[in-house]
Amino acid sequence: NAGVMQNPRHLVRRRGQEARLRCSPMKGHSHVYWYRQLPEEGLKFMVYLQKENIIDESGMPKERFSAEFPKEGPSILRIQQVVRGDSAAYFCASRGQGNTGELFFGEGSRLTVL
Amino acid sequence: GQNIDQPTEMTATEGAIVQINCTYQTSGFNGLFWYQQHAGEAPTFLSYNVLDGLEEKGRFSSFLSRSKGYSYLLLKELQMKDSASYLCAVDSGTYKYIFGTGTRLKVLA
Numbered sequence: 001n002a003g004v005m006q007n008p009r010h011l012v013r014r015r016g017q018e019a020r021l022r023c024s025p026m027k028g029h030s031h032v033y034w035y036r037q038l039p040e041e042g043l044k045f046m047v048y049l050q051k052e053n054i055i056d057e058s059g060m061p062k063e064r065f066s067a068e069f070p071k072e073g074p075s076i077l078r079i080q081q082v083v084r085g086d087s088a089a090y091f092c093a094s095r096g097q098g099n100t101g102e103l104f105f106g107e108g109s110r111l112t113v114l
Numbered sequence: 115g116q117n118i119d120q121p122t123e124m125t126a127t128e129g130a131i132v133q134i135n136c137t138y139q140t141s142g143f144n145g146l147f148w149y150q151q152h153a154g155e156a157p158t159f160l161s162y163n164v165l166d167g168l169e170e171k172g173r174f175s176s177f178l179s180r181s182k183g184y185s186y187l188l189l190k191e192l193q194m195k196d197s198a199s200y201l202c203a204v205d206s207g208t209y210k211y212i213f214g215t216g217t218r219l220k221v222l223a
Contacts, residue, residue, distance in 0.1 A: 004156075031209075033211065035213070040218070041215055041216070042201060042213045042214055042215035042216045043157070043201065043203075043213040044213075045210055045211065045212060045213070048209055048210060055209060056209060056210055058210075059210075091156065091157070102147060102159040102162060103147075103157075103159070103203075103211060104159070105149075105156040105157045105158070106156060107155070107156045108156060
C-alpha cells in the first residue's frame, strides 16, 4: 500500500520560472494538505483541499501560488514567477475520512530558486 | 490567534528520559498530535491525544491537559536514533492542523 507520493523530490528553478509540485495521496484518502518548511523551522500550513474543492487556502500567498486537487490525478501546488524566498521544502500530507485523524506525509519536494 | 509553543532545542544522554513540552492557544480543539521528523525526511506520526491524561506507546508517552492548553511528549530509554525534531500539532477543529516550530532533540552518547 503506497504512501503519500510527491514529485519531484528536488527541483531547481531560476527566478521568474514556474514550479509545479505534485502529490498523490494515500489510497482512499480524499483530504490533502500542503505545508511549507524552511530549514530548521516548523511546518507552515498553506492549503487544505478535498477532491475538486479548496477548503482552506488561508496560509497560501494570494499572488503567484495556486493549488488544485482534480477529480482524477494528483494534487498540484503551482508557484508562478518564483523568487529566491520561495526556496523551501514543500510537504504534502493526506488523511482519511472523518473530521480528524493523523496526517500521513510525503517525503517532500525541495525547491531551490537560483 | 493560533499559537503553539515548544522549546527550540533540547539535549539528553543516551538511556535517559526526556520530556518535551508544548503549550497551545487555538480557537478550537479537536486533538493534539506529536510527530517525529529526522533531518531531511518526512514527519512521522507518534501519538494523538484528544482527552485529558496519558497515552503510552512503548518508549513514548504523551500527556494532555485541555484546561491548561498543555501537552508533553515523554521519551524513555533514549537511543541515538531518537535524535530528531519533535513537532507538536493541534487540530483546531477547522480542519487546519497547526504545527509548532518543533523541538530539536540531540541525544549524546
